[in-house]
Amino acid sequence: MKGLTQFLSLALVTGVLTMNSCTSKKETTEQKSGIEKASYGQLADGQTADLYTLRNASGMTAKITNYGGILVGLTAPDKDGKFEDVTLGQDSLSAYVKNNPYFGALIGRYGNRIAKGKFTLDGKTYSLVTNNMGNHLHGGTVGFDKVLWTATPIEGDEPALKLTYTAKDGEEGYPGNLSVTVTYTLQKDNALKIDYQATTDKPTVVNLTNHTYFNLTGGAKRDILDHVLTLNADRFIPVDKTLIPTGKLQPVANTPFDFTKPTVIGARINDSTDTQIKYGGGYDHGWVLNGSGDSLKLAATVYEPTSGRVMEVRTTEPAIQFYTGNFLDGSVMGREGFAYKKRYALCLETEHYPDSPNQPSFPTTVLRPGQTYKTTTVYQFSTRKE
Numbered sequence: 016m017k018g019l020t021q022f023l024s025l026a027l028v029t030g031v032l033t034m035n036s037c038t039s040k041k042e043t044t045e046q047k048s049g050i051e052k053a054s055y056g057q058l059a060d061g062q063t064a065d066l067y068t069l070r071n072a073s074g075m076t077a078k079i080t081n082y083g084g085i086l087v088g089l090t091a092p093d094k095d096g097k098f099e100d101v102t103l104g105q106d107s108l109s110a111y112v113k114n115n116p117y118f119g120a121l122i123g124r125y126g127n128r129i130a131k132g133k134f135t136l137d138g139k140t141y142s143l144v145t146n147n148m149g150n151h152l153h154g155g156t157v158g159f160d161k162v163l164w165t166a167t168p169i170e171g172d173e174p175a176l177k178l179t180y181t182a183k184d185g186e187e188g189y190p191g192n193l194s195v196t197v198t199y200t201l202q203k204d205n206a207l208k209i210d211y212q213a214t215t216d217k218p219t220v221v222n223l224t225n226h227t228y229f230n231l232t233g234g235a236k237r238d239i240l241d242h243v244l245t246l247n248a249d250r251f252i253p254v255d256k257t258l259i260p261t262g263k264l265q266p267v268a269n270t271p272f273d274f275t276k277p278t279v280i281g282a283r284i285n286d287s288t289d290t291q292i293k294y295g296g297g298y299d300h301g302w303v304l305n306g307s308g309d310s311l312k313l314a315a316t317v318y319e320p321t322s323g324r325v326m327e328v329r330t331t332e333p334a335i336q337f338y339t340g341n342f343l344d345g346s347v348m349g350r351e352g353f354a355y356k357k358r359y360a361l362c363l364e365t366e367h368y369p370d371s372p373n374q375p376s377f378p379t380t381v382l383r384p385g386q387t388y389k390t391t392t393v394y395q396f397s398t399r400k401e
Contacts, residue, residue: 046074048203050174055080056108062163064108069174069201074098075396077201081166082108084121084159084178084197086227089207091396094323099233101324101396103360106350112161114347117226120160121197122153124182124189125380126224127301127336127369130259134372136190136218136381143188148257153226155187159195160226175200184217191217193382206395213388220380221388222367224332228340228360231319231326235349238358239339240281243318246274246337248302252368256294260370260377264303272300274337277318280361284339296341297358301334301368311391315363323398330365330392333378338362365392 048071055066064082075098078088087105090098104118105111111118132143132151144155153160164178175198182193193215200208211223230239250264251272267273271283271292283289284297291300306312314335315328328335339361345354371377382388 046070046072048072048172048174048201050168050170050176052168055082058082058108058112058163064163065166067166067168067176069176069199071173071201071203071205073203073205075201075205077199077207079176079199080108080111081164081178082111083115083161084164085111085115086119086199086207086225089227089394091205091231091233091324091326092398093233094398094400097233099322100350101229101231101233101326103228103230103235103349103355105348110348115160116342116347117153117160119227120225121164121178121223122226122364123159123195123221123223124154124187124193125151125220125222125372126153126226126364126366127222128152128259130257130370130373132188134220136220136372139190141188141190150257150259151188157187159223164197169198173200173202189219191215191219193219193221195223197223202393204395205397206393208391208393211388211390213382214384214386215382216384218381218383220372221382222371222380223388223390224336224364224366225392226362226364227394228362229317229326230360231317231322231324233322233324235353235355235359238281238356239361240279240284240358241320242280242361243277243320244274244280244337244361245277245316246302246335247305247313247315248335249275249305250303252301252303252334253291254294254300254369258294258299258369260301260368260374262374262376267302272298272302274302277316280339284358298337298339299341301336301366303334303368304330304332309389311393314365317361317363318399320401323400325397325399327395327397328363328365328392329395331390332365332367332392334366334368336362336364336366336369338364365390
C-alpha cells in the first residue's frame with residue numbers, strides 16, 4: 016500500500032510538472048498584439064522622431080516612424096513559418112534623411128508626376144517645384160515623405176498608428192491648407208491596411224500613396240525578376256521620354272505590359288523592341304485597374320516561389336504604379352550596410368493616374384472645400400507551397 020501511495024504521488028507530481036512544462040511552452044510561443052514606441056533620433060531643426068512597432072498575435076511586425084510616415088520594416092512568414100523583412104529600408108533616421116529614394120514613405124501632396132510642375136485649376140495656373148527631368152515628382156523637394164507627422168498610437172487586437180499633418184497653403188506651390196490623416200493598421204490576418212483622408216480650405220489637387228519597396232525573398236537576398244506578378248488591369252498608361260503620360264490608355268494585350276495572368280517579372284522586362292520599356296528602363300508605369308466604384312478590389316498579386324510568400328494588394332484607387340527599382344544602382348546602402356542594386360525591389364503604388372491635373376480625360380484629383388478625400392489600400396500576406 017505504501018508503494019502504491021508513493022507511485023500515485025510520483026505520478027501526480029510528474030503530471031503537474033508535465034502540465035506546467037506544456038503551459039510554459041505555450042506561453043513562450045504565443046504572441047501578444049500591441050504597439051511600442053521608441054526614440055528614433057533628432058532632425059537638424061532639433062525635432063525628434065519616434066519609431067513605432069506594431070505587432071499582431073501571429074508575430075508579424077510593422078515598424079513606422081513619424082518622420083515621413085515611413086514604413087521602416089515589415090515582416091512576413093515564409094512557407095516554413097520563418098518571419099523576415101520583406102521591404103527595403105535603412106538602419107537609421109540619419110540615413111533616411113541623407114539619401115532615401117522614397118523607401119517606405121508616405122507620398123504627397125501629389126504622388127507620381129505632374130508635367131513641367133504646372134497645372135491650371137479654376138482658371139489659375141500654379142507652379143510647383145520641379146525635381147525630376149523638368150517635372151514635379153512625389154510632392155516636390157520637401158514632400159510628405161520629409162516632414163514630421165503627429166503620431167497617435169492605437170492599442171488593440173489590431174494595433175494602429177494614426178499620423179496627421181497639415182500642409183500649408185503654398186507649400187511646394189500647392190494651393191490650400193490640406194489637413195491629412197493616414198492610419199496604418201496591422202490586422203489579425205497578416206495584412207497591413209493604410210487609410211488616407213484629407214480635407215482642404217481651397218480647391219487643390221491631391222493624390223496620396225505609399226512608396227514601399229518590396230522583395231518577398233526576405234532580406235532582399237536577390238533581385239525580384241523571379242517574382243510572379245498578376246495585375247487586374249487590361250490597360251496601362253503609356254508615357255513619353257520624361258515618364259509623363261501621353262494622355263492615351265493602351266490595351267496590355269500582346270505587349271510586355273500584360274500581367275493579366277501570372278507572369279514572371281523578368282520575362283519581358285528587357286524587351287528592346289518596346290518603346291515603353293525603353294522609356295521606363297523596365298517597368299515604371301501606371302496600370303488602369305479593372306472595375307469601378309470605391310469598394311476594395313484586388314489590384315495585384317505577387318508570388319515568390321523560393322519562400323512561398325504571397326502578397327495581395329487591394330485598393331479603392333483607380334490605378335496602380337508598378338516600378339521595378341530601375342534606378343537603384345548600389346549607391347544607396349540599406350540595412351546592415353547592404354547595397355541595394357538594380358531591380359532588387361518592386362513597388363506597387365496605389366493611386367490616381369499620373370499628371371491627372373493636366374489630363375482632362377483622366378479621373379479628377381481635384382479636392383474642394385467641404386469634400387473629404389478618402390482611400391484605402393491593403394497589403395495582405397500569405398504563403399503557398401508548390
